[in-house]
Amino acid sequence: TNPSILSLDRLSHLPIYSKLNELGGKYLATICMTNSQCGWNDTPDEIQEYQLSKRTNPNTVRTILLILDHEFRTVLETTLFLVRNAQWGNKTPPHREPDGTFTEAARAFDDARLFVHQDQVWVSYREGRGFGYDKQVLNPIHLILDAQDALHATVKASETTHFCCGRNMALMKNQETGALQSLTWVDPITVIDVDDGVSKQ
Numbered sequence: 001t002n003p004s005i006l007s008l009d010r011l012s013h014l015p016i017y018s019k020l021n022e023l024g025g026k027y028l029a030t031i032c033m034t035n036s037q038c039g040w041n042d043t044p045d046e047i048q049e050y051q052l053s054k055r056t057n058p059n060t061v062r063t064i065l066l067i068l069d070h071e072f073r074t075v076l077e078t079t080l081f082l083v084r085n086a087q088w089g090n091k092t093p094p095h096r097e098p099d100g101t102f103t104e105a106a107r108a109f110d111d112a113r114l115f116v117h118q119d120q121v122w123v124s125y126r127e128g129r130g131f132g133y134d135k136q137v138l139n140p141i142h143l144i145l146d147a148q149d150a151l152h153a154t155v156k157a158s159e160t161t162h163f164c165c166g167r168n169m170a171l172m173k174n175q176e177t178g179a180l181q182s183l184t185w186v187d188p189i190t191v192i193d194v195d196d197g198v199s200k201q
Helices: 017-022 044-050
Strands: 004-007 027-033 062-068 074-083 104-106 110-117 120-126 135-140 142-145 151-156 161-164 170-173 180-186 189-193
Touching: 004 110, 027 110, 062 151, 110 170, 135 151
Parallel strands: 074 151
Antiparallel strands: 004 027, 027 062, 062 074, 074 104, 110 120, 120 135, 135 161, 142 151, 170 180, 180 189
């Protein structure tokens, strides 16, 4: 649902940019897999006419991160994982695997939208059950390309921040201060400062 796309040229400073470009990557994109693709009060005629799914539950719930070429064909893909190294919202505590590493879990980062802030790619999303349905949640994304050209993408619970109130709010940089801001309302025009959780560190 609501795919988001970002030109990789905006990330040319990242260490993996050259390799992604060499592989033909031109864009970074997200696709969220949730139950929104499932049947919902559709009539039999609508299901047939629009070739809708008859499933009532999704096969998977996750957000996929894609590297696309200039014709939007998939070059690489991976699930965007949450590293549970801290409390995340009010329902997901930190968790470790038996080997001591923090658990990486697939999550439906609802309405995931990519943006660049402080020379890093970030994602904004909603997680109503954990943070409240009026909150927009933000995380920097950590991208790793291994020696076999497999892509790995994570967000860390410890780097999560959020702000209120609304949905799918536009994010921008203050041209004078470089601070992250959000357009939260259009009439009247309302712009607020957003605490990214890292600028003051």
